[in-house]
Amino acid sequence: MTGSEAPPSFRLAYVPGVTPTKWVRIWHERLPAVPLTLVPVSAAEAADVLRARGVDAGFVRLPIDRTDLSAIPLYTETTVVVVPKDHVVAAVDEVSPDDLADEIVLHPLDDTLTWEQRPGVAAKERPNTTADAIELVAAGVGVLVVPQSIARLHHRKDLTYRTVVDAPESRVALSWPEDATTDLVEQFIGIVRGRTVNSSRGRQPTTQTSPSAQTAATKGKRPDAGAARKKPTPGKKPVGRGSRAGSGGARGTGKGKPRRRSS
Template sequence: MSDVDLRKLRYFVAVAEHLHFGRAAEQLFIAQPVLSRQIRALEEELGAQLFARDRRGTALTAAGEQLLIEAKPLLAAAEALQRRVVRAAAGADTFTIGFMPGLIVTGAVRALTERYPGLTVELVRTDWFDQTEVVHDGRVDVSLVRLPIDPHGLTVRPLYTEPRVVVLPADHRLAGKDAVSIADLADEHLLQDPDLVPEWRAVATELRTDRPVAPAFRSVEEKLEHVAGGHGIIFLPLSVMTFYTRPDIAYIPVPDLAPNEVSLAWSANRPVRHAEEFAALAAQ
């Protein structure tokens, strides 16, 4: 069997994610016939059919589904390797940290640079969708993450917990309360993945089983705009909400909601200089 071409793997992932050769070709900025030939060449190299195509569309075969699982971390690792080599060639002693909204890393960064005056620390803002992706693809050395995350391929060190609050429109019936319970909020429309708030999901499901699917907002700012517009509620860690304070929304403590867990994550597949030391500093 010949070595797998990473370029062909990237082409495969694009088709697998779109399940449409035309749209994948547009994303990759190549002609569709070229893409089709590259996928056929990959299938020949692997000795397996990756896609089933008929009048109804394109679907992954069992082999294609397995390759998609394997290809994404492989491509991320290749990208991370390239970034590390480029940084090493530049001769710079750098340490790059990813951090979620509301998480303040200033104290730990200052402590680390005091210990290593020649160290350059760079910061990358992340969100729920890429807080671990930036570790896998090498954009950061470590990432301050909010659980839950997929720990596969990662070393994860717990740092601390913080309370979560419910975010409501300023004119909501509960906006003036000192605290509310999950039961008080069970009939509200949640504007985030219910799996992130299992306490609410358990109570809300008992009351209503035909709830609309939560929209896929990609940023805190989008969620807050929809809350302010009266479209629903969200739950956020307290530090995030205080960072985004605005007059048309209110945030209320929810004592029976589990706190958010903050951890530090880095690659489990290679040594990461300063990771353990920074984790100890960030936990203080």
């Protein structure tokens, strides 16, 4: 390396709700000489940051404008409704969109779910952010439907959430500029997809990682068909299956008013 060359590094963007800790840990184990910098971005700006080469790769929420970008879907999240703890919904395990028909369902400007027809009654104004919407839910103004990881991110002692069946779900993907699939990007793809350091598809392996570090189990997430094939762990199910993960119980067979737990 000449004096004018910068040492290698890797910049990784991530949107709210995504926790890249386990992948970053494996990166440091395999490539200790290559610093990894985490860059938090909003779901709306993630694609533009990638195109502008502000980062080398990033975790995004689909759909995004795929122009000039490659993406590997990783998992699909359970959709939940956030309500006050004393709300009637808190007494059941799961609800359907029809159960929210009489509720004011808040729709923040940074919402990541795509509905053909939004449930409930629309509020007079849209909150600027999900954080603002959470404050309104706590004040009893309405309820909020979000991916489960977003509900966890904004956890409050006075709020809870329940699974919403038959609702749009948020898919998380690893994305990067398609004309910048560098060796380091390939290394990170291999880590995210669970490849071992001895995999023929990996590049420049350095150290062996323990099986536990390669586990991609995260509560409320279900791996997409394009992700590495492995036995699902509790709370994480393959895309396309009928059952859903989440904090609620087994999915009901019908719609209507919220169903109470069995005694």
